[in-house]
Amino acid sequence: MSEYHDERRDDAGSRSFFDWTVGGLILLFTLGVFGSVALDAYNSVDKDKTGVRRILAHRWNDRTLVFPIDGVDRQGRRATFDVVVLTKNYGWVRGSTTELEKDDRRLSPQEIQEEVLAPQLRQGLGNARGVIAVGLASQEGDVAREEQRGGLRAVRTAQWVRDVLDDRIPMWTLNLGRYMDPCADCEDTDTSWQRPFIVIAVREADAGAHISEALADAMSGTTNLPAPSRYSAFAFTKFAR
Numbered sequence: 001m002s003e004y005h006d007e008r009r010d011d012a013g014s015r016s017f018f019d020w021t022v023g024g025l026i027l028l029f030t031l032g033v034f035g036s037v038a039l040d041a042y043n044s045v046d047k048d049k050t051g052v053r054r055i056l057a058h059r060w061n062d063r064t065l066v067f068p069i070d071g072v073d074r075q076g077r078r079a080t081f082d083v084v085v086l087t088k089n090y091g092w093v094r095g096s097t098t099e100l101e102k103d104d105r106r107l108s109p110q111e112i113q114e115e116v117l118a119p120q121l122r123q124g125l126g127n128a129r130g131v132i133a134v135g136l137a138s139q140e141g142d143v144a145r146e147e148q149r150g151g152l153r154a155v156r157t158a159q160w161v162r163d164v165l166d167d168r169i170p171m172w173t174l175n176l177g178r179y180m181d182p183c184a185d186c187e188d189t190d191t192s193w194q195r196p197f198i199v200i201a202v203r204e205a206d207a208g209a210h211i212s213e214a215l216a217d218a219m220s221g222t223t224n225l226p227a228p229s230r231y232s233a234f235a236f237t238k239f240a241r
Contacts, residue, residue, distance in 0.1 A: 054223045055083075060120040063087045067225055068203075071218030079205035079214035081132075083225055084124065085198050086116065092195045094138070097152035100197060112160065116197060122164050128201035130211065131169055133158035133239065136176040136231060138194035146178035147233050153195075158239045161199055170238075172211070174200070176226055177233030198226070212236035 057065040067083040093099040093106055100107045100116060107115065125131055135154025137146035154173035162171060179194040202211060215236075216228050228234045 052221050052223055055225055057085075057224075060084070060124050061118055063090060063115065064118065064121055064124075066124065069218040069222070069225070071214040071216070071220075073210035073213035073217070075208075075210070077206040077209035077214070079209045079211060079218070080203040081215060081218055082124070082128075082201040082203055083198065083219075084121065084201065085196050085225075088193050088196070090116070090197055091193070092153060092197065094140070094195075095149075097149055098156055113164075117160060117164050121199075125161065125165055125199065125201050126169075128169060128203065129205060130171065130202035131161060131165065132172045132174050132200040132202065132211075132215070132236075133161055134174045134176065134198035134200060134226075136195055136198070136226060137178045139179040141178070143178050143180075143232050147175065147235075150177045150233065151175040151235065155239070157197065157199060159241075162239070162241060170202075173235075173237050173239050174212075174215070175233055175235040175237075176228065176231035177235070179230060180232050181230040196226075
């Protein structure tokens with residue numbers, strides 16, 4: 001009788017272990033599927049069906065937006081960046097390569113120091129591995145002339161930023177040239193959003209990474225940043241005072 005009882009108990013234990021194992025595998029499978037779905041949902045938050053991305057920004061102050069992006073060069077080496085953009089009521093004066101404006105009012109040199117190159121911007125750029133000063137021009141005018149204007153704006157931006165940062169931080173200029181994707185059906189004739197004030201901080205980079213290639217990749221396919229495909233140039237140059 002005791003022998004029969006032991007066998008039954010062993011059989012029950014085997015079934016219990018089997019049920020627990022199967023249940024555990026089902027649970028792991030369910031969690032895995034849920035995790036994959038959740039990850040896909042997370043990754044698609046800032047993408048539409050074509051894969052175009054809308055980059056989510058955070059603020060350094062009430063007028064400075066920061067867009068974190070990352071990209072790879074042609075060898076697959078990665079770099080991460082912070083694209084620092086002033087809010088849309090700030091930008092380059094139309095036709096100028098030396099003046100910025102807020103709404104329709106030109107900023108004085110003191111206002112550029114206090115509002116554009118504010119302490120939060122200086123601090124945010126101050127711990128970068130490198131800084132890229134961006135110049136660009138809106139859709140009006142001849143392409144060659146506007147590309148020249150974009151280059152001069154990049155240099156002027158670099159000069160402003162260089163004056164408030166440690167000289168040991170490497171700096172480049174990036175001339176994007178003229179905006180080339182005008183909206184013929186848009187009722188708004190204001191094109192100031194096509195020529196914002198932009199500085200890019202290089203946050204991290206793999207050893208040997210080609211910074212300009214990784215940046216071009218990172219900026220491509222974005223809806224709320226100046227993607228290279230919407231401008232006429234991508235001229236990346238080491239800046240020297």
